[in-house]
Amino acid sequence: MNPIVSLVVIILLGSVAYAGSKGAPWVPTWMRDMDRLKKLLALQPGQKFIELGCGNGRVCRYVAKDSKAHIEGIELSIVQWGIAVLQSLGRKNVKILFGNVFRKNLSEYDAVYLFLMPETYAKLQPKFEKELKPGTRVVSYVWPIPNWTPIKVDKEKGRPDLYLYIR
Numbered sequence: 001m002n003p004i005v006s007l008v009v010i011i012l013l014g015s016v017a018y019a020g021s022k023g024a025p026w027v028p029t030w031m032r033d034m035d036r037l038k039k040l041l042a043l044q045p046g047q048k049f050i051e052l053g054c055g056n057g058r059v060c061r062y063v064a065k066d067s068k069a070h071i072e073g074i075e076l077s078i079v080q081w082g083i084a085v086l087q088s089l090g091r092k093n094v095k096i097l098f099g100n101v102f103r104k105n106l107s108e109y110d111a112v113y114l115f116l117m118p119e120t121y122a123k124l125q126p127k128f129e130k131e132l133k134p135g136t137r138v139v140s141y142v143w144p145i146p147n148w149t150p151i152k153v154d155k156e157k158g159r160p161d162l163y164l165y166i167r
């Protein structure tokens with residue numbers, strides 16, 4: 001293989017692995033759970049939402065449909081970030097950022113969604129307590145946020161749970 005192509009492939013695969021080690025590997029939220037998620041977020045016009053570790057951005061695009069809220073996703077893997085950016089082209093209310101969720105200030109958001117590993121939820125919890133403004137809605141997929149009491153656990157048979165918290 002051409003050495004430049006090999007280098008690019010190594011960088012891209014390294015980026016996927018690095019992001020996986022910093023929060024979670026890429027596994028998407030099931031499409032059939034998107035409506036449940038969107039209902040829990042209950043985004044109002046003008047509100048700001050961020051998805052932490054947005055993968056290919058499909059949650060962002062789904063949430064943005066027929067919404068007047070400002071939707072952002074942040075992603076650390078170059079591969080998923082690039083796909084998310086390309087697939088979100090033309091969506092005026094969707095912005096895909098490149099970066100590490102641990103370095104992103106979260107104080108301006110009204111709603112947050114995360115589907116990461118349980119140990120990452122535990123690491124993010126103090127950051128949430130420090131930065132999120134009162135009233136921010138936080139929705140987590142599959143696992144609860146340690147030491148927080150959800151105001152609602154959305155359960156459906158055979159599907160992952162969704163946890164809603166209000167900061």
Ligand SMILES: C[S@@+](CC[C@H](N)C(=O)[O-])C[C@H]1O[C@@H](n2cnc3c(N)ncnc32)[C@H](O)[C@@H]1O
Pocket residue numbers: 019020021022023024025026027028029051052053054055056058059074075076077080099100101102114115116
């Ligand atoms: C389980 S997947 C969820 C993808 C997407 N949120 C969804 O639900 O379809 C986790 C994503 O978070 C990204 N990720 C992991 N750690 C991260 C970090 N520290 N900062 C930003 N993104 C991260 C991974 O690259 C992966 O795409």
